[in-house]
Amino acid sequence: MENLRLVRNIQLGVKNLLLHKLRSFLTMLGIVFGVASVIAMLSIGEGASKSALDEIRRLGSSNIILQSKKPVEDEAVTNRRSMMSIYGLTYEDERRIARTFDAVERTAPAKIIRKEARLGDRALELRIVGTTPEWFDLVARPVAAGRVLLPRDVHAVSNVVVLTEFGARKVLATRDSIGENLQIAGNSFEVIGIVQSDSGQGGSIQTPDQQVDAYIPINVARERFGDMVFRMTTGSFERETVELHQLIVQVQSNDEVEAVAAGIDAMMKHFHKKTDYDISVPLALLQQAEATKRTYNIVLGSIASISLLVGGIGIMNIMLASVTERTREIGVRRAIGARKRQIIVQFLIETIVLSTTGGFIGILIGLAIPWAVTVFAGMPTVVTGLSLGLSVGISMAVGVIFGLYPAIRAANLDPIEALRHE
Amino acid sequence: MAVLDSAQSTVVQLEDVHKTYIMGDEKVHALAGVTISFEEGIFCSIMGPSGSGKSTMLNLLGCLDRPTSGIFILAGQDVATMNDDQLSDFRLRHLGFIFQSFNLIPQLTVRENIELPLFYLGWEKEESAARAEELADRVGLLDRLNHRPTELSGGQQQRVAVARSLSNDPQIILADEPTGNLDTATGEQIMSMLIDLNAQGKTILMVTHEPEVAAHTQRRVHMRDGLIERIEED
Numbered sequence A: 001m002e003n004l005r006l007v008r009n010i011q012l013g014v015k016n017l018l019l020h021k022l023r024s025f026l027t028m029l030g031i032v033f034g035v036a037s038v039i040a041m042l043s044i045g046e047g048a049s050k051s052a053l054d055e056i057r058r059l060g061s062s063n064i065i066l067q068s069k070k071p072v073e074d075e076a077v078t079n080r081r082s083m084m085s086i087y088g089l090t091y092e093d094e095r096r097i098a099r100t101f102d103a104v105e106r107t108a109p110a111k112i113i114r115k116e117a118r119l120g121d122r123a124l125e126l127r128i129v130g131t132t133p134e135w136f137d138l139v140a141r142p143v144a145a146g147r148v149l150l151p152r153d154v155h156a157v158s159n160v161v162v163l164t165e166f167g168a169r170k171v172l173a174t175r176d177s178i179g180e181n182l183q184i185a186g187n188s189f190e191v192i193g194i195v196q197s198d199s200g201q202g203g204s205i206q207t208p209d210q211q212v213d214a215y216i217p218i219n220v221a222r223e224r225f226g227d228m229v230f231r232m233t234t235g236s237f238e239r240e241t242v243e244l245h246q247l248i249v250q251v252q253s254n255d256e257v258e259a260v261a262a263g264i265d266a267m268m269k270h271f272h273k274k275t276d277y278d279i280s281v282p283l284a285l286l287q288q289a290e291a292t293k294r295t296y297n298i299v300l301g302s303i304a305s306i307s308l309l310v311g312g313i314g315i316m317n318i319m320l321a322s323v324t325e326r327t328r329e330i331g332v333r334r335a336i337g338a339r340k341r342q343i344i345v346q347f348l349i350e351t352i353v354l355s356t357t358g359g360f361i362g363i364l365i366g367l368a369i370p371w372a373v374t375v376f377a378g379m380p381t382v383v384t385g386l387s388l389g390l391s392v393g394i395s396m397a398v399g400v401i402f403g404l405y406p407a408i409r410a411a412n413l414d415p416i417e418a419l420r421h422e
Numbered sequence B: 001m002a003v004l005d006s007a008q009s010t011v012v013q014l015e016d017v018h019k020t021y022i023m024g025d026e027k028v029h030a031l032a033g034v035t036i037s038f039e040e041g042i043f044c045s046i047m048g049p050s051g052s053g054k055s056t057m058l059n060l061l062g063c064l065d066r067p068t069s070g071i072f073i074l075a076g077q078d079v080a081t082m083n084d085d086q087l088s089d090f091r092l093r094h095l096g097f098i099f100q101s102f103n104l105i106p107q108l109t110v111r112e113n114i115e116l117p118l119f120y121l122g123w124e125k126e127e128s129a130a131r132a133e134e135l136a137d138r139v140g141l142l143d144r145l146n147h148r149p150t151e152l153s154g155g156q157q158q159r160v161a162v163a164r165s166l167s168n169d170p171q172i173i174l175a176d177e178p179t180g181n182l183d184t185a186t187g188e189q190i191m192s193m194l195i196d197l198n199a200q201g202k203t204i205l206m207v208t209h210e211p212e213v214a215a216h217t218q219r220r221v222h223m224r225d226g227l228i229e230r231i232e233e234d
Helices: A002-019 A021-058 A072-077 A091-100 A134-138 A151-155 A165-170 A218-225 A254-271 A282-325 A327-336 A340-377 A385-411 A415-420 B054-061 B084-094 B110-121 B125-138 B154-166 B184-199
Strands: A063-068 A082-086 A104-119 A122-131 A143-146 A160-164 A181-184 A187-195 A213-217 A228-233 A236-241 A246-251 A277-280 B010-023 B026-039 B043-047 B069-074 B095-098 B172-176 B203-207 B219-224 B227-233
Touching: A002 A021, A002 A340, A021 A282, A021 A340, A021 A385, A063 A254, A091 A104, A091 A246, A091 A254, A104 A134, A104 A218, A122 A165, A122 A218, A134 A246, A160 A165, A160 A181, A165 A187, A181 A213, A213 A218, A246 A254, A254 A277, A254 A282, A277 A282, A282 A327, A282 A340, A282 A385, A327 A340, A327 A415, A327 B084, A327 B110, A340 A385, A340 B084, B010 B054, B010 B203, B026 B054, B026 B203, B026 B227, B043 B054, B043 B184, B054 B172, B054 B203, B084 B095, B084 B110, B095 B154, B110 B125, B110 B154, B125 B154, B154 B184, B172 B184, B184 B203
Parallel strands: A082 A236, A122 A213, A160 A187, B043 B203, B043 B219, B095 B172, B172 B203
Antiparallel strands: A063 A246, A063 A277, A104 A122, A104 A181, A104 A246, A143 A187, A160 A213, A181 A187, A228 A236, B010 B026, B010 B069, B219 B227
8 A cells, every 4th residue: 555655656646747857857957967967977986097097906915115226426427437336236135125024925026127039030129038937927917829938947047038929029030930049149049929918008117118128037137147237328438237137026815015115125225335226016006996996986976976966956946846735735735634754754755756767768878978978088997886876875875865954844744724825 | 214313323522622733833723622413314414614713614524624622433433543544544433525616537437536535444346337327327327427527527526526425325415616617507416416315314524615505405594704603593
């Protein structure tokens, strides 16, 4: 019986709203735009932060990344004609870190040298990365052909090289090139595999322009090319000795990342007189990015809620007018025997119908906007279920909150006065 | 009437009923100690000049208002002490209203207007539809069920109002100048309809200021200054 009455009350509400189509529609607009802007803003914000978060997440949340950095003091000195600078991470650093911290799962060093490589008659300057097999576990690089470095390559000190897709294409290496010899600075390396290029945009933490990377065992790199790099620029001659350019430290669990990072930093400070390294913790960056995202969402959300508030006030305004307009109807209903509560329910249902209808139209528009932004502006957008649920909830709540006062006012009208109302 | 004393049983009883309004600093005694009773099955009119208290009387009888003091028993129940919800329920179950300006709800059809009390009584759709058709037939508007009040003449609207007042099968029908907005011929039609209803056993209490209309009723209560001046009986 109660359900029946509710259904009929809803029918009655719809009927009353359809009686003034234009007015109802205009009243709804506030909610429509409010909901649409909540969804659109959140999805654009979500999309923007998602790509940033993905970037960081790809670095591995349980990793700590150390990088060699030319100390600031050295910069000034190198301005002299000829100079040799020694800085950066050392093989000893790696051993020390692995030995000292129990929480460290494994480490992957990288030694980076730029050399010209030649395959047949094609030549290209490649970024030669001397590393260990572990590196491929820590940095996701799907294999396109052949295989990656294996421990036996390191043990045997074999001249083998794994190319990245992009670099491979440049030197016209294909699937069939596996087994062929790549000449790097006069040394012959057997191509054993091709891995996919990193899809991420350049300039990320561990390796800039990694598209043209060529991976060789670290001990081979050390043996063939040494630690010293000569660089000749106009009028100056520079020698640099860097043992390791990068060191990825994987920690057993995310909880220990921060502590281990702090420990490594303290240890490094002790053994390095100059600040010739950088420590970055993807997890910390991730947390920071997430915090930024939250702030962003709150700001956007607040702006959108203001439009919802305005929409709600619009609804209240119209409902108050409607109550005045329908005073006699209220009087008749009360005289016939409607309780106050039933009058409240009747008017409340009307505002809820109004605001939820507005909410649903708003959702449709709110879904269309991110779609258009993605299609026409190429910006990533993510519509979350949460923002949809939130909008529906908010629009219903707006209906209840802003409908309650007019409804109570209607119910509290004196039936005698209401019947006499002209 | 099967029961012998049914014509004699009292359905409305007022004893020393006062109704006082405070307007500014002044107290207005709309009813200044009214004692009267109405028997079941009576057709009674309440007359008097404006300010005589007849409207206040009708509001009290219609349970739209409560007396300031005095005893007020309606259909065996003490109405004076009821709260708002109880009064609503009482009106819903025991009373029917007919107004001077018809007071049909404009956005509802004739059928929906007649069904309105049944909606609040929680009747099932089929039963209430059948009841609406039966009553529309009784007032001769079966072919107008799906029309809106604005599409009907004044007389037809008042017939819809009569049908609506009957849908909950009330014990008492309260009529407030039911012919006031109608021309004489149409007014006569409505009056004869009320007379028929009364003949079928309905108690009808009617406020009017037209002596010709009041002449149709069995008893005429004349009011003045919040008191009963005289009672005429046929």
